[in-house]
Amino acid sequence: MNAKIAETAMSTENVTATAPSRQSFEAERSNWRIIILILATLAIWIGFHAWTGVFISPRNLSNLAVQAAITAIIAAGLCWLLVAREIDLSVGSLLAMCGVLCMLLLQKAGLDAYLTILIVLLVGVGVGLLQGGLRVTLGIPSFIITLAGFSWLRGLAYVLSGAETLSGAGDTFYEIANGEIPTTISLFIILALAAIYLHGWVRVYTALLGPQKYERRAVNLVILALSLCAAALSAWVFATRNGIPYPLAFLALLVFVMEYSGRHTRFGRYVYAIGGNPTSAKRAGINVNRMVLALFGLMGALTAVAAIIQTSRLDAGPPNVGLFVNLSALSAAIIGGTSLFGGEGRVLGTVIGALLMASINNGLSLAGVDTFYQMIITGGLLIVAVSADHAAQRRPR
C-alpha cells in the first residue's frame, strides 16, 4: 500500500520542461485526422473513377461539390453545436419549411429574389433563436426541444404549402445554386488563394526548422502537398469548363471564417471551452446561455442558407425535402471527428466528412447501384469511421 503511494508520488513529480511552440498537440492530432479523411476521400474518388470511368471529371466533381455543399453548410453549424454539447435534430424540417417559404414568397407574394432571401434568412435565425431561447430559459435539453422542432417545423412546411410542391423560382433565384463565378475570375481566385497559402506556409515551416520538430514538419509537408493538389484540382474543375459554383464559394468562405474564429476569437474559444467543461466556463465569467443562444441562431441562419440553395437547385420547394438531412449532417460531423460529448471537433473535418459521404452516394449512383444499398453503405461507413477514431484515441501518447 505504501509502495503504491510512493509510486503515484513519483509519477506526479515527473515534470519536464520543453520549449513552447505555437501549435498544441491537440491541433496536431486533429490535423492528422483531417489528412486521413482527405486521403480516404481521394481513395474513394480513384476507386469510383476506376469503376465508372466518369467520376473524376470537371462536370461530375462540380456537381458533387454543390451536392455536398448543402449538407456541409448545415453540418458546419451542427459541428459547433455539438462541440458546445448541444444538438439540433430539427435542421431537416427547418430546411423544408424555409424552402416552402422561399417559393411562397417568390410566387404567391411576388417578392423579388433578394427580399425573399433576406426574409428567409431572418426566419431561419428566428427559429434558431426560438429553439435556443427555449433551451436556455426552460433548461430543457436541446435534444428534446429540437425533437419537437423536427415535428412542428415539418408540419408547418406541409401546412404552409398545402402539401403541394411549388416550382419555378425565377431566373435570379435559380442562379444561386446553378450559377458560377466566371472561369477567369475563378482561376484568379484559386491562384491568389494558393499564393497566399504558400506564403503563410513558408513562414510556419521556417519556424519549425529547429531540432526535435520532425513530426510537425512532416504534417506541414503533407498539408502542403494536399493543398497544392487541391489547388490544381480546383483549377482544373472550376476554371476550365465551368467556374466555381456559388454554393461552393459560400461554403469555402464559411469554413474559413469558422475555422479562423474558432482559433483566433473569444467566441470560438468559448464554444470549445463550454464543450470542455460548462461549469468551468461559467465560473470563468463566460455567459454560457448567450453563447448557446448565438449558436442556435447561427444554426438557423445556416439552415436557411442551405434551404435557399436547395430550393434554387431543385427550382422547387417540396415540403417533404430533407427527411434524412438531420442524419447525414450528423454523420458528416461524426465522420469528420466531432465528438457527440462535446469539446472536440472541427468545421473543416466536418465539411470533408460531408464531402466523403456525398462522394460515396454520387459514385454509387454513377455506378447504377440502388439507393437502398447506398444507405447500407453509409451506415457501415459511420461505424468504421467512429471505431477507427476510437482506436486512435486509445493509443498511448
Add this chain to the structure above:
Amino acid sequence: MSTSVTSASAVSVRDLRKNYGAVEATRGVSFEIFPGEIVGLVGDNGAGKSTLTKMIAGDVPPTSGEIRIGGTSVQSSSTTWARDHGVEMVYQDLALCDNLDICANIFLGREITRRSVLGYARLSHDVMMAKAQQLLTMLEVKLPNLREPVTALSGGQRQMVAIARSVAYEPKLVIMDEPTAALSVSAGQPVLELIRRLPQRNVAILLISHRLSDVLTTADRILVLRRGKIVAAVRASEIDEGELLHLMAGINVPNED
C-alpha cells in the same frame, strides 16, 4: 481578534447571517483577513463553511450582515461583481477546461485581444503565452508545454494551473475550497507549497480544508467554525491537530487565546 473594519484589510466580514428557512447556516460571523495572510477555515460538515464562502464569493446573498472587499462594501450578491472586485475562487474539482491548453485555461474569460485590421478583436496568442510563462516562472511552477491541453497534466499540476489563474489578475482575496481534496497526499504537497508562496504577492488567502495537517502547516491563522459561529480564532503555530479537533467537535479544552 480585532473586529473593527479597517480599509487595510483585504476582506472583512461583520455579523454575517444566512438563514435557509428555519435553518441558520451562519449565525453572525465576523472576521477579517489582511493582504499577505493565509487564513485557514475549518469546521465539521454543516458548520457553515461553504455558505460562508459562497456569500463572500457572491454566489449566495446573506440574510444580514456586511462584507467589505478591500474597503468596498458589497451591495449586491453577484459572482461577477466579486470577481471584478478581486475575489477569486479555487475549487476542489479542478475546474479547468480539459480540451483547452494550459495558456487558454489561465486566460479563460479574460483573453487578451487586439484590434485587427478588419476591426474585430483577435486573440493575442503570443502575448498571452509570454504572460502565462512569466506568471508560472514567478510562481515557480514548472509545467510542460503550455500549448498542451490540460488533460495531459496530473491532478496536482492542474490544481497549480487553477491557482496560477486565480492570482493572474492581482486579486485581493483568493478563496480555496478544499484545493487538495481531490489529490493524493503526495500530489497535494507541491500545491500547498505553491499556496505558501502566494502571500509574497500581497494577496489574502482563505483556505478551507478537511485535512487539518494541511491547514496547520499552510495557514498563519485558523478560524474554527461550529454550527454557524466562529468559536475560535488561533495562530496556527499555537495549536495542534488534537486541540483543533476538539474545537471543531465542540468539546471544551483550555484555550490560551
